[in-house]
Amino acid sequence: MTVLQVVALAAVAVTGTATVLMRDVVRQVVVLGFFGLALAVLFLVFAAPDVALSQIVVGSTVVPAMLLLTLVKLHRSRRDG
Amino acid sequence: MSTGARRALVVAGLAGLGLLAVWAVTGLPDFGHPIGRYGVLAPQVALAKRHVTDAVGGVTFDLRGLDTLGEELILFCAAVGATVLLRAERPGEEEATEESQRVPPRPAGALRALGAGLGGPLLVLGAYVVVHGHLTPGGGFQGGVILAAAVLLVYAAGQLIGLEHVRATTLVELAEAIGAAAFVIVAVGGLVFATAAMANFLPFGTSGSLLSGGTIPVLNIAVGVEVAAGITLILTELLGRALFDDREEDS
Amino acid sequence: MSVLPYLVAVWLLAVGLYGVATSRHLVHLVICLSVAQASTYVLLLGVGYRFPGRAPVFADLPPGTSVVDPVVQALTLTDVVVEATVTAVLLALTMRVQRRFGTVDPDQLGALRG
Numbered sequence: 001m002t003v004l005q006v007v008a009l010a011a012v013a014v015t016g017t018a019t020v021l022m023r024d025v026v027r028q029v030v031v032l033g034f035f036g037l038a039l040a041v042l043f044l045v046f047a048a049p050d051v052a053l054s055q056i057v058v059g060s061t062v063v064p065a066m067l068l069l070t071l072v073k074l075h076r077s078r079r080d081g
Numbered sequence: 082m083s084t085g086a087r088r089a090l091v092v093a094g095l096a097g098l099g100l101l102a103v104w105a106v107t108g109l110p111d112f113g114h115p116i117g118r119y120g121v122l123a124p125q126v127a128l129a130k131r132h133v134t135d136a137v138g139g140v141t142f143d144l145r146g147l148d149t150l151g152e153e154l155i156l157f158c159a160a161v162g163a164t165v166l167l168r169a170e171r172p173g174e175e176e177a178t179e180e181s182q183r184v185p186p187r188p189a190g191a192l193r194a195l196g197a198g199l200g201g202p203l204l205v206l207g208a209y210v211v212v213h214g215h216l217t218p219g220g221g222f223q224g225g226v227i228l229a230a231a232v233l234l235v236y237a238a239g240q241l242i243g244l245e246h247v248r249a250t251t252l253v254e255l256a257e258a259i260g261a262a263a264f265v266i267v268a269v270g271g272l273v274f275a276t277a278a279m280a281n282f283l284p285f286g287t288s289g290s291l292l293s294g295g296t297i298p299v300l301n302i303a304v305g306v307e308v309a310a311g312i313t314l315i316l317t318e319l320l321g322r323a324l325f326d327d328r329e330e331d332s
Numbered sequence: 333m334s335v336l337p338y339l340v341a342v343w344l345l346a347v348g349l350y351g352v353a354t355s356r357h358l359v360h361l362v363i364c365l366s367v368a369q370a371s372t373y374v375l376l377l378g379v380g381y382r383f384p385g386r387a388p389v390f391a392d393l394p395p396g397t398s399v400v401d402p403v404v405q406a407l408t409l410t411d412v413v414v415e416a417t418v419t420a421v422l423l424a425l426t427m428r429v430q431r432r433f434g435t436v437d438p439d440q441l442g443a444l445r446g
Contacts, residue, residue, distance in 0.1 A: 001112065001113070001333050001334060001336065005337075006333075006336065009336055009337060009340045009374075012340060012344070012370075012374065013340050013343055013344065016343075016344045016347055016348070016367050016370065017343075017347050019351075019363060019364070019367050020347050020348065020350065020351035020364050020367055021351075023356070023357075023360065025357050025359050025360050025363075028360060028363055029363070032363050032366065032367075035367065035370070039370055039373070039374075042374065042377075043373075043377060046377045046378070046381055046385065046400070047381065047385035047386060047387045047388075047399075047400045048137075048377055048387070048400065048405045048408070049218035049387050049389065050135075050137045050138070050218045050219070050220065050223070050405055050409050051373070051377065051405050051408045051409045051412065053210075053218055053219060053223045053409075054222060054223050054226075054408075054409045054412040054413055055373075055412055057223055057226040057227055057230065058226055058412055058413055058416045059412075061226070061230045061233070062226060062229065062230070062312055062316075062416050063366070063416055063419060065233060065316065066315070066316070066319060066416075066419065066420055066423055067359065067362075067363070067423070069316075069319040069320060070319065070359060070423040070426060070427065071359060073319070073427060074359070074426070074427065074430050074436060077427075077430055077431060078430065078434075084354075084439075087353070087354070088354055091349075091350055091353040091354060092350070095346045095349060095350055098346065098349075099342055099343075099346050102342040102345070102346075103339065103342060106335055106338035106339065106341075106342060107335055107338075109335070109338060109379065111334045112334040112335065112336070112337055112338075112378060112381060113334070113381055113382065113383035113385075114382070114383060115379060115380060115381070115382055115401060117401075119401075119403060120380060120382065120401030120402070120403055120404075121398070123401075123402055123403050124388050124390070124399055124402055125395070125396070127402070128390050128395050129395070134389060134390040134391045135388075135389050135390075135391070136388035136389065136390065136399065136402040137388055137389075137402045137405045137406050137409070139402075140402045140403055140405075140406040141406040141409070141410065144403075145403065145406055145407075148406075148407065148410070149406075149410055152410040152411070152414050153410075155414050155417075155418075156413065156414050156417050159414070159417035159418050159420065159421050160417055160420075162421050162424075163417070163420040163421045163423075163424045166421070166424035166425060166427075166428060167424050167427070169428070216391060217389065217391060218387070218389060220409075222409060222410060222412075222413040223409075223413075225413075226413060226416075308413060311417060312416075312417070315417065315420045318424075319420075319423075
C-alpha cells in the first residue's frame with residue numbers, strides 16, 4: 001500500500017461523506033464533482049486507466065449536467081405552480 | 082414514525098450491516114495478492130490469442146462479451162425509458178410557442194470562442210478513443226461519452242446545429258438503434274460464422290495494429306455510436322427542446 | 333492497513349444508504365445513491381489489484397508480465413457509464429413526481445395514490 005493509495009482512499013472517504021451530509025442540493029452537485037475527481041485519482045492509482053477515463057468523462061460532464069438541468073426544470077415548474 | 086426515531090433506526094441498522102461487512106472483508110485475501118487463476122490467464126489469452134494490447138478492452142468485448150451485451154442493452158433501455166418519461170413532460174401547445182419565442186440570452190464571447198475552437202477537436206478525440214479501444218485505454222463507452230460531451234459543448238456555446246430536411250432527433254434515435262442492433266448482429270454473427278454466439282470470427286491481425294483483434298474494433302464502434310446517441314438523446318430531452326433544431330437562431 | 337480499500341468501500345456504502353434513508357429531497361437521494369454505487373467500484377478494483385500494480389495494457393510491456401486483474405476493470409468501466417444513464421431515468425421520474433404530486437420531499441410522498 002503506497003502512501004498515494006492511502007491518501008486517495010482517504011480523499012474518497014472524506015468527499016463521499018461530505019456529499020451525503022450536504023443538504024443544499026445545488027452545492028451537493030459541486031461536491032459530487034469533487035467526489036468523482038477523487039474516485040478518478042483512486043482508479044488511476046489502482047492501475048486502472050480505462051476505469052479512470054470512464055469516471056472522468058462521466059462524473060465531470062454528463063452527471064453534473066443532467067443534475068443541474070433537472071434542478072432547473074424542477075425549480076421552474078415549482079415556480080410556475 | 083418521527084424523523085428522530087427513524088434516523089436512530091437507520092443508524093442502528095447500518096451499524097449492524099457495517100459490522101457484518103467488516104467481518105466479511107477481513108476474510109478476503111490481502112490487498113495486492115489476489116488468489117484466482119482467471120485474472121492471470123485473461124491478459125495472457127487476450128494478448129496471445131486475440132492480439133489485442135489493451136487487455137481490458139479484450140476482456141470487455143471478447144472474453145466477457147456476454148456481460149457487455151447485457152450492459153449495453155441496459156443502457157439502451159435506460160435511454161429509451163428516460164426519453165419516454167421526459168417526453169411525457171413536454172408542455173402543451175401554448176407553452177411550446179411561448180417558449181420558442183423567448184430568446185435565450187446570448188452567451189459570453191469567451192464561451193462561444195471556446196465552443197467553436199474545441200468542438201471539432203473533441204469530436205476527433207472521441208473518435209480516436211473509440212477506434213483505439215483495443216490498443217490503448219479507451220473504447221466504445223469512454224469515447225461515446227466524449228462524443229456526446231462534444232455535442233453538449235456546442236450547444237452550451239450557443240451554436241445550434243440545424244438540418245433542413247431531416248428531423249435530427251430522429252437521426253439520433255436512429256443512430257442509437259443502429260448501434261445497439263450492430264452489437265447484437267455481431268454477437269449473432271459469432272453463432273453463424275463460428276462455433277458459438279459472441280465468438281470472435283474475424284481474422285486477428287498483428288497485435289498493435291489498428292486492424293487487430295477480430296470483432297473487437299467493430300464492437301467498439303457499435304458501442305461508441307450507441308452510447309453517444311443515447312446520452313445525446315437524454316440530454317436533448319432534458320434541455321427541453323431539440324438540440325438539433327430547424328428554427329433560425331442567430332449564429 | 334491491507335484491508336483499507338475494503339473498509340472504505342463498506343464506509344461509502346453505509347454513508348450512501350444513510351443519505352438515502354434520511355433524505356429530504358429526491359435529487360439529494362439520487363446523488364446519495366451514486367455514492368453508494370461508487371462503493372462497489374472501490375471494492376471491485378481493490379479485489380483485483382495485484383502487487384506491483386502495472387496497468388493491463390501491453391503496448392509497452394513485454395508479454396507475460398504480471399499485471400492487475402483486467403476482468404474486474406472490465407466490469408467496473410461498463411458499470412460507470414451504465415449507472416449514469418440509470419441516474420437519468422431516476423431524474424426523469426423525479427420530474428414526473430414533481431408534476432404529479434407537487435413536491436419532491438420523500439417524507440410527504442407517503443401514500444401510493446393512483
